[in-house]
Structure formats: C-alpha cells, structure tokens
Amino acid sequence: MHDFLRKVFENLSQAAHIKIGDKTSSRILGSIVVFVLIGPMGWSGGIKWGQADDGTLKIVTNAGGQTLGYSTNSGVTLGYDDRYAFKDLNKNGELDKYEDWRLSAKERTKDLAKKCPLNRLLG
Secondary structure (H helix, E strand, O other): HHHHHHHHHHHHHHHOOOOOHHHHHHHHHHHHHHHHHHHHHHHOOOEEEEEEEOOOEEEEEEEEOOOEEHHHHHHOOOEEEEEEEEOOOOOOOOOOOHOOOOOOHHHHHHHHHOOOOOOHHOO
C-alpha cells in the first residue's frame, strides 16, 4: 500500500507541476491524495469535504462542490450544512445565503446587498 500511495503522490505532483520538495505544495497535495482515496468512503453518510492545512493557509475541498481557501489569521471559520463546508464570513455561526456556494451568483448577491448599508453600496 505504501508504494501505491507513493506512486499516486508522484503522479499527481507531476500532473500539477509541483516539486515534491516544496513543503507547502507537498502537504496540500498529500492531503488531496488522502481526500481522494479515503474521502469517497465517507461521502455516502459522512462528511463531504476534506481540508489541507499548512499553518496559516487552509484549503477546503467539497465533494462535487467549491474549493475554499482561507487564512487562519483572518478570523474566518467554517460552518457546515448538509455535510458540506462553508466559510462563515460574517462570523455569526449561521449559513447566510451569500455564503452558500450552492446558490446562484444572483441569489448570493441579492442577499449580500440586503445586508450592506446603502452608503457602502453606493461607494
């Protein structure tokens, strides 16, 4: 199994043009390998996302959905709905429409516009 995983890792790094010695890229790629190989087993009834972590940078991959990136220094946290991960941009602990990547851009924009003060919308 170890040789198989090493081969998968090497093939993915070549396909993505990532140097194996590059610490950040290797960690993210390694997490993707684990997510791809192990993730689908949990998708039937478990979570539908995986996360790569390199200190201050976090990459969240939703199965069949958006890939999210954020810095731990930003104060942004994750929220969850239907076993998917979402960024809680306003830090209210709820999934607002504008944070829900499953909705159309029009729906998200409309929701965000309702939340913004008029002077911010007008510039």
